[in-house]
Ligand SMILES: Cc1ncc(C[n+]2csc(CCOP(=O)(O)OP(=O)(O)O)c2C)c(N)n1
């Protein structure tokens with residue numbers, strides 16, 4: 001640190017504290033009576049102000065990336081505002097429509113957010129996975145060379161209650177994690193109260209166990225200087241022994257209360273009393289508030305002192321509400337300063353009415369500050385949103401197997417791709433939470449290898465023990481072996497899926513997971529999508545078609561997740577050719593970043609791209625005759641095609657998605673003899689059909705009278721009295737909505753209750769998705785002979 005630097009950093013710290021608190025105050029005052037007020041977050045923000053000032057204005061370099069504790073969003077926006085990367089309009093409208101976001105958002109904020117945060121714990125862990133992606137790229141010859149950045153998380157102490165943090169620690173240890181810093185805002189307060197005594201010792205032990213360096217920043221410079229005075233050691237001992245609750249309460253009460261308490265407990269009419277006596281109430285409060293996490297010098301020096309790339313956790317003692325009248329109060333999380341408190345805060349900050357938004361309104365003397373800011377390294381090269389060129393796809397890989405499951409087909413397609421030298425293949429990065437082999441990724445991994453920074457031979461191969469899996473680890477490898485924790489899969493997909501934007505290098509991440517356990521990682525999947533990370537996810541096996549495995553392994557709800565999850569386009573193909581077409585399309589779709597205008601054929605916003613979810617199965621199906629017509633190829637991607645076109649007098653149309661195709665085809669065969677013109681609609685994506693339908697309706701409301709979604713065109717010519725029977729191996733609601741498209745009576749079949757072990761035939765019969773039941777339900781509903 002230069003001699004002048006602390007002076008500027010303290011000016012900035014003060015200014016940032018003001019802007020953050022004012023932003024929240026203003027936002028709450030804008031809300032009309034009766035409107036929801038969001039939690040205050042003034043106290044949470046204040047707690048991180050010093051740390052973020054030291055980081056952004058002293059420590060960070062442009063390649064560093066930071067996940068900011070969600071409820072410190074105003075601090076982040078204030079910093080970017082001071083640096084000219086955030087507009088006044090947006091911060092005046094903090095928490096308002098199109099304003100700066102309550103929680104930092106890569107997609108909704110315009111001020112260079114590195115990682116979105118909001119659901120506590122996820123922003124923390126994603127930094128570790130981003131560091132792994134950085135290492136992965138550094139090992140690849142096709143990737144440009146760039147300076148290594150540190151992936152930094154600003155972590156609330158209560159965030160450390162989230163289990164995914166520990167799952168990530170373990171995974172990080174396995175992968176020799178580097179260049180990751182977590183800075184814990186140890187204010188000893190959560191939302192509801194004060195954290196348990198001695199938490200820091202648990203934290204320290206846990207991090208050390210996983211090989212992290214632990215740096216504890218307990219006392220600031222003022223405190224350390226006071227400890228060096230006569231009697232100072234007694235003061236230190238008292239502070240170290242003080243329970244969290246008491247420290248917080250005294251902080252809230254201020255200087256006079258500190259004096260009474262300290263004199264009562266350690267006053268000695270000698271050096272300790274003199275040490276306390278030399279300070280006014282305000283000075284005593286400042287001293288007691290001068291914890292490590294609020295001392296710019298202590299923070300900057302601690303960050304500068306790290307001269308290695310091992311993962312490091314800083315436990316920075318802070319005060320929730322530091323520098324504000326809310327400091328230390330256990331109810332301060334949702335609280336905002338009331339009128340009187342804000343007036344006193346304003347008086348202390350010396351900000352005049354009407355000047356509140358001025359960039360430097362809380363700084364008396366700003367000479368030299370602009371020059372200092374112009375030289376801050378982190379902001380020197382502007383904002384850091386990168387792009388990477390799109391890579392053309394090789395075209396669908398068609399398989400010739402006569403009978404195969406979609407899961408096996410997926411493995412075979414990837415195996416075929418692994419043998420290709422098409423430029424896209426080098427960019428594929430696969431990963432799986434300990435289900436690589438059982439989701440059929442084995443052949444791909446055998447050919448493309450596992451990634452590790454240091455090569456590791458396959459001992460079984462070296463010892464000539466026959467094995468189908470030839471697993472060697474090397475920097476060239478393209479598969480990441482993960483432990484079972486599904487959260488880690490989705491967080492790694494999130495980090496890999498942002499590679500083009502974070503590191504300027506295109507990766508095409510492909511993850512496989514047992515479909516029921518999508519739910520285990522669902523919040524992390526949602527988090528990945530919210531950040532617009534791009535990846536392909538194969539959830540397999542799915543549904544009760546996984547018959548002998550039983551109810552714990554049979555997914556029912558995932559088709560609905562596929563429909564409802566924003567940013568994720570869900571397919572459930574039944575046949576191999578469909579899968580081949582979808583996968584090739586998916587490699588293109590995940591790279592798109594066009595404008596949001598819908599495609600007027602489907603009304604889907606396909607140009608914007610997104611991630612893709614394939615719900616697959618282990619049930620082998622006999623493959624239909626290959627179709628090469630455009631209606632088929634397009635229909636597969638648009639979400640449905642006629643497997644059997646209904647005639648003009650159709651009374652029944654059977655609709656299916658996924659592995660139940662043979663039951664539906666067989667039922668149609670039975671029904672064909674006794675009902676006229678029966679149709680069979682093959683749905684490959686209920687998600688895309690549904691999205692196109694709602695988008696076309698929206699377009700019609702906006703004046704595009706001729707807008708029609710794909711499903712509206714498909715069902716448009718059906719006679720009004722025709723009945724739809726929909727069938728899927730998942731929750732029936734996934735297709736039940738089809739009745740709303742053209743007003744057709746609809747009977748949705750599917751699985752609503754937990755499955756159990758059995759044969760596929762047993763279970764399909766039990767849940768009424770076998771051909772006999774489908775046919776008899778269909779005939780019961782329509783006039784004519786019964787099946
Ligand atoms: C997954 C999840 N659960 C609950 C919340 C609600 N929540 C927001 S902040 C918070 C407490 C955070 O305490 P801490 O991490 O110590 O931060 P501080 O407020 O002290 O800065 C909670 C429970 C959330 N944002 N995410």
Ligand SMILES: [Mg+2]
Pocket residue numbers: 156157158185186187188189190
């Ligand atoms: Mg806390």
